[in-house]
Amino acid sequence: MKKRKPPKKDESNRYHQIVRHIFFRHYAKGMTEFTFARSEIETAAASLGIPLPKNIGDSLYTYRFRMALPEEISRTAPPGKNWIIKLAGKGKYKFELVAGGHILPNEMLADIKIPDATPGVIDMYALNDEQALLGKLHYNRLIDIFLGFAAYRLQSHLRTTVPGMGQVETDEIYVGIDSRGVHYIVPVQAKGGTDKLSIVQVEQDLALCRNKFPSLFCIPVAAQFMRDDVIALFSFVDGEDGVGVSSERHYRLVAPESMTREEWEIYRKRLFAGADKS
DNA sequence: TGACTGGTAGTACCGGTTAT
């Protein structure tokens, strides 16, 4: 890779300047949302007199899923609210004030022990955190255990265009069926490493499922590696105040031989609870 | 004229690299 200028660890990097410029070109006190076009990234760079980043879309992706918005922007949000950037159509984006924003695991929640059934070769050869996480969800049937009904993996990395939203992607899609025969569609977002789970992505999953699977009941799920083999799982509902977390559990994967008989009994009951749930 | 096909541009996402 060719040499480039060292990054500046302050508020003056290009991504910061561009997003700040776009925000304050539209923002007026009291606003709760406004849309802007992807092309404004180019005009922002031009009017700031800075080189356009090679990967234009990344300048927004970074703030949607990786980093906090610049301080000047977040300062304009009232207490308890945050600005997020949503898709608003192909090549269109929307700044929106929401309660929440990033989804962070509740550190006070107790871990639930689960015997780790991940094949050793999967652990050995998973190429990245997300792949490892999706593998663990699958091999340990964590979606079934978490939601309480049988769920089957349908497709990985489904990417499609949702009308009025733009191009969206979900990491994995499960279809489920409960004891009454009700069918569910479960889009799963998995985050490992330093990426953060975001309500934006859950809203995209909901929109994707309503578009592609309108007849199925959609339960979005998000998964995040917390620490040594602890996986946080969240489910969401689309309520009157927008999308919110409906359930959170932390599962600790442990070597089966390290579990006591009592712990096995609890696990067995939990695994089959879904079959009796109505 | 309409259906089909292939090429291309635009877009969104995510992993990798490098410097701090």
Next chain:
DNA sequence: ATAACCGGTACTACCAGTCA
């Protein structure tokens, strides 16, 4: 470890060319 940026990939939309 983190921040900043870039490269690569996959999908969609659009358009032009071909053929029945």
